[in-house]
Amino acid sequence: MPRLLSSDAEGVYVIAATPFEEAGTVDHSSIDSLVDFYLRCRVHGMTILGVMGEFQKLSETETIDVAKRFLKATAGKVPVVVGVSNPGTSQLVRNAGAVMEAGAAGVMIMPVSGLKTDEAVTGYLTGVLKALGPSIPVCIQDYPQLSGVYFSADCFLRLAEAFPQIVMFKHEEAPGLRKLSAIRRATDGKKGRRISILCGNGGIHLPQEYLRGADGAMTGFAFPDMMVRLHGLYRAGKADAAEDLYDLYLPVLRHEFQPGVGLALRKEILRRRGAIACSAARAPAPRLDADDMAELDGLLRRLEAKTGKPIRAIG
Amino acid sequence: MPRLLSSDAEGVYVIAATPFEEAGTVDHSSIDSLVDFYLRCRVHGMTILGVMGEFQKLSETETIDVAKRFLKATAGKVPVVVGVSNPGTSQLVRNAGAVMEAGAAGVMIMPVSGLKTDEAVTGYLTGVLKALGPSIPVCIQDYPQLSGVYFSADCFLRLAEAFPQIVMFKHEEAPGLRKLSAIRRATDGKKGRRISILCGNGGIHLPQEYLRGADGAMTGFAFPDMMVRLHGLYRAGKADAAEDLYDLYLPVLRHEFQPGVGLALRKEILRRRGAIACSAARAPAPRLDADDMAELDGLLRRLEAKTGKPIRAIG
Amino acid sequence: MPRLLSSDAEGVYVIAATPFEEAGTVDHSSIDSLVDFYLRCRVHGMTILGVMGEFQKLSETETIDVAKRFLKATAGKVPVVVGVSNPGTSQLVRNAGAVMEAGAAGVMIMPVSGLKTDEAVTGYLTGVLKALGPSIPVCIQDYPQLSGVYFSADCFLRLAEAFPQIVMFKHEEAPGLRKLSAIRRATDGKKGRRISILCGNGGIHLPQEYLRGADGAMTGFAFPDMMVRLHGLYRAGKADAAEDLYDLYLPVLRHEFQPGVGLALRKEILRRRGAIACSAARAPAPRLDADDMAELDGLLRRLEAKTGKPIRAIG
Amino acid sequence: MPRLLSSDAEGVYVIAATPFEEAGTVDHSSIDSLVDFYLRCRVHGMTILGVMGEFQKLSETETIDVAKRFLKATAGKVPVVVGVSNPGTSQLVRNAGAVMEAGAAGVMIMPVSGLKTDEAVTGYLTGVLKALGPSIPVCIQDYPQLSGVYFSADCFLRLAEAFPQIVMFKHEEAPGLRKLSAIRRATDGKKGRRISILCGNGGIHLPQEYLRGADGAMTGFAFPDMMVRLHGLYRAGKADAAEDLYDLYLPVLRHEFQPGVGLALRKEILRRRGAIACSAARAPAPRLDADDMAELDGLLRRLEAKTGKPIRAIG
Numbered sequence A, B, C, D: 001m002p003r004l005l006s007s008d009a010e011g012v013y014v015i016a017a018t019p020f021e022e023a024g025t026v027d028h029s030s031i032d033s034l035v036d037f038y039l040r041c042r043v044h045g046m047t048i049l050g051v052m053g054e055f056q057k058l059s060e061t062e063t064i065d066v067a068k069r070f071l072k073a074t075a076g077k078v079p080v081v082v083g084v085s086n087p088g089t090s091q092l093v094r095n096a097g098a099v100m101e102a103g104a105a106g107v108m109i110m111p112v113s114g115l116k117t118d119e120a121v122t123g124y125l126t127g128v129l130k131a132l133g134p135s136i137p138v139c140i141q142d143y144p145q146l147s148g149v150y151f152s153a154d155c156f157l158r159l160a161e162a163f164p165q166i167v168m169f170k171h172e173e174a175p176g177l178r179k180l181s182a183i184r185r186a187t188d189g190k191k192g193r194r195i196s197i198l199c200g201n202g203g204i205h206l207p208q209e210y211l212r213g214a215d216g217a218m219t220g221f222a223f224p225d226m227m228v229r230l231h232g233l234y235r236a237g238k239a240d241a242a243e244d245l246y247d248l249y250l251p252v253l254r255h256e257f258q259p260g261v262g263l264a265l266r267k268e269i270l271r272r273r274g275a276i277a278c279s280a281a282r283a284p285a286p287r288l289d290a291d292d293m294a295e296l297d298g299l300l301r302r303l304e305a306k307t308g309k310p311i312r313a314i315g
Helices: A028-040 A060-074 A089-101 A118-132 A153-162 A177-186 A206-211 A224-235 A239-256 A261-272 A290-307 B028-040 B060-074 B089-101 B118-132 B153-162 B177-186 B206-211 B224-235 B239-256 B261-272 B290-307 C028-040 C060-074 C089-101 C118-132 C153-162 C177-186 C206-211 C224-235 C239-256 C261-272 C290-307 D028-040 D060-074 D089-101 D118-132 D153-162 D177-186 D206-211 D224-235 D239-256 D261-272 D290-307
Strands: A011-015 A045-048 A080-083 A106-109 A138-142 A166-171 A196-199 B011-015 B045-048 B080-083 B106-109 B138-142 B166-171 B196-199 C011-015 C045-048 C080-083 C106-109 C138-142 C166-171 C196-199 D011-015 D045-048 D080-083 D106-109 D138-142 D166-171 D196-199
Touching: A011 A224, A028 A060, A045 A060, A060 A080, A060 A089, A060 D060, A080 A089, A089 A106, A089 A118, A106 A118, A106 A166, A118 A138, A118 A153, A138 A153, A153 A166, A153 A177, A166 A177, A177 A196, A177 A206, A177 B290, A206 A224, A206 A239, A206 B290, A224 A239, A239 A261, A239 A290, A239 B239, A261 A290, A290 B177, A290 B206, B011 B224, B028 B060, B045 B060, B060 B080, B060 B089, B060 C060, B080 B089, B089 B106, B089 B118, B106 B118, B106 B166, B118 B138, B118 B153, B138 B153, B153 B166, B153 B177, B166 B177, B177 B196, B177 B206, B206 B224, B206 B239, B224 B239, B239 B261, B239 B290, B261 B290, C011 C224, C028 C060, C045 C060, C060 C080, C060 C089, C080 C089, C089 C106, C089 C118, C106 C118, C106 C166, C118 C138, C118 C153, C138 C153, C153 C166, C153 C177, C166 C177, C177 C196, C177 C206, C177 D290, C206 C224, C206 C239, C206 D290, C224 C239, C239 C261, C239 C290, C239 D239, C261 C290, C290 D177, C290 D206, D011 D224, D028 D060, D045 D060, D060 D080, D060 D089, D080 D089, D089 D106, D089 D118, D106 D118, D106 D166, D118 D138, D118 D153, D138 D153, D153 D166, D153 D177, D166 D177, D177 D196, D177 D206, D206 D224, D206 D239, D224 D239, D239 D261, D239 D290, D261 D290
Parallel strands: A011 A045, A045 A080, A080 A106, A106 A138, A138 A166, A166 A196, B011 B045, B045 B080, B080 B106, B106 B138, B138 B166, B166 B196, C011 C045, C045 C080, C080 C106, C106 C138, C138 C166, C166 C196, D011 D045, D045 D080, D080 D106, D106 D138, D138 D166, D166 D196
Antiparallel strands: none
């Protein structure tokens, strides 16, 4: 496998949770079991220290330690992309250097909050990309629902033209299906150089995104094994079978895709699937109450009935 | 049927589209066919001139004319709630008076944009409710994703205590399942006086909302007949059968539930189901392009295959 | 005087308040006295039915009636620009036609809320400008603090190139001094066709804006007579004298320039200066309490002491 | 002087800049000269690592190092409050402990972004305050223009009742004069226990805030010496003389009070006054261009003319 992230990347780059113990300390042994779980799900890559990885709540030391543990556990079996978004460019560059040295395949960057126009986004990302240098592969994350930063397809395409190290676009503006089509057409390897497009947003429109030319998923849905099979079916030209599979999981996927409480739900499912020891997120974070738990029980019970296998089973 | 909206209301109060001709003029005869369609779907009520009804794009004269046409076509067969949210309180009160006189069952109000705290929301709604007077039944719409106005469950409950004319809560904060539970517990008819809770947000969490005690749906999903059957199943204690039914429609429901383009999708489905003559929304509004249309074709074809009946069939 | 607004426009286009009676009805005779006041202040133009004119709280009939009354009272002595921003394009066009027929010099348009990128703003304004046609002069209002819509200087300049009827830019992004410089350089009549640039934001940076090439002010500061003198001093090359004059009023200007309560303060000052009979704004609107009133008393007393003339005096 | 921040605090707690070298590294010797400058201005206290201190762009190690350098340079001559706002509660608590151990007088906390109601703010701050424990004096910063978090006066007052370690309120909601009055009345030492109220927002309404009962200023205006004199005049009952003094500086103060570019302006003035060696802010940060520089030259030249002394002179 190539050491570095490339624009040919495709498949499921699961957004990894960061496991904590009940008291809030990083649970390193659960990092190992989580990586093992993801690898058994046959994910094509991993993205760590994203929003779902609670990167903002880690100290700088923890950030590097967590990245190293993930990289060590992964042992080069799949590429690992590391989120390095940061209010300060110098910190961003320092963290990017550290994780690349530790074996990351590339870094993911989201524009800082407060940028208001394509002009401002271009200015910011130009500064960051120049500071990072040409040798670190970059995935640009387009997640305006969180960052408050909106940019147009054209803005991204101009940046990608200026900076060949941009090899991946994480699509998660919502609604954003047309933007996906626009960027796909312009980066199809003919009209423009190919760029990998992976989709976030919990996978809520994943079948439609595949049909519009996405290369895969980059999201934290707690059943990455389903997404891996989905990807295989699309690649095999079996779009209807893919969507049948997806629809079985859609009730749980849609439930998990709630801002805030969604993180708690995901970690709880990962716990129930045996991937991590404790579902706690770091404060400030929502906790599931009895209602939430009963609701999740019901949804998972229905999923087991429909798929005919326990949620702990992988595949 | 009682003439006025009451806190006992339950079931499906479909949010009605406002039909336009291609050129943007109101299509009055499609109002008639749309009402006929909704009634054949056996909806329990109708909510007109909401966000999906494009109320902000109608002149004051059109507003009253559209309301009268809907009310005439409905002919008292089900209660009609009329959205009267308005930047100016005097206009709100005038429109409310006009539609009540024309036979509306109640009015729906969303706080104006720019209110920042429970205190501000309380101040605003107190002013509006006093100006409206005690005789007009009111549904408070909680839709912060659009209005930008957030208020707590307590804020609503204090208002409901002060103003008995508040008979209904339109729940659509997202995520908001806990808020629904909190308001349900406090308005269960025992701990506090009963208030009807109907859920919006395209129905994206409707089964969970029923299980948390919601009284029904107030949303514009283009298959209200499914929601009516769903309601019946929940009322008959058949929660699993209800959720099975719901899950069949979830892929389309989730697709329709996109801000912006969702309105165009809904109107197009209503057109295909024979409910309205033209799917155009008034400018500024998104239009479906060829990709959008092909995508919708695929989703509806799958729905027909799974339900075993054409989408034009009602029931 | 030319009948229509042109790109040569300069000076003080005061944003007019809409006077109401205590009960909230439009006070037509105060429109007459207000116009008389503004004319005695020797304003170069008037902008009615802007944000400060509470346009959103007027019915369509009131909108046209108020515009006609202002136009009649002005009697063609100065050009009158009418704000026609509206959630619906058809209403916008209809109102624009009505006020132009009644003698307006041009219309002012602010993009509707919810537009997120230059691309979206361009799409929206292109639709509106085409619907309005080439014969109505247009002022584009750039007020993102209220609308939530941000666009770049380039976006405006491309639109202005495509639509020659854009003759004026109302600058009020904040901070926005660099954007003003960028647009001024590109519309200086040499590098690009001249466009009039008038500044809003309560005049809080007016001296700096003049030095950066602004053509004047379009704001509702309750001492437009000061701004008229200021304009004369800048045109006479007396920048220091202009800024001395401005600084005398800055404490009051800065106090008035508060969102929300600022409207109440302005109307109260206009009342004290004899321009209108009643300072009430339409609900929902802030009211001045005893603290606010005492505070305003103090600021105005200091202004009288520094200028050596009563606030009622004009000039 | 008491070692810890108390509810009796009053006067000018200047928000300190964090000095950087041109390349972006922390300039420790400029910390010393800056502290010396502030002390010669006779400030009553200092607040470091606030928004103006670019706290978000410092690594954890730099954060502690910068705090220690400021504390060492201050040598206990005035109390130093340290901003410890952080997306993660554990980091917040750790940093608070470290700076208190190093000699800080208290910490300043702003609610994390994303909290939408009084209920959510109360939940968040309760968690943080419990985690911090009762022995660290806390200043709550109310800066919704930056954080996006709005809370009511009542919300703050209930928290202050529950947590006696809240000894200070940094008021900077805008507009917010009424909120200041409400909190002042409830914390006057009679109706409720006294809490110190210091005002931010660049000092743009400082005279009015003093008259409404504020205890002083907590802002980074680059002429803290003026604010110290202002405070003395208010304490001596010379309100008119205070406001005369303030008005001399208002043109510069208002110019500095621009979001974004304001930081660059402040650091440039501090540089010109000899307080720091280099005006650079850390990337991403605005830089002053030639227009900005000329504009600032003009404003400072006018200030020197009006005050009759060079800007480098202190007092």
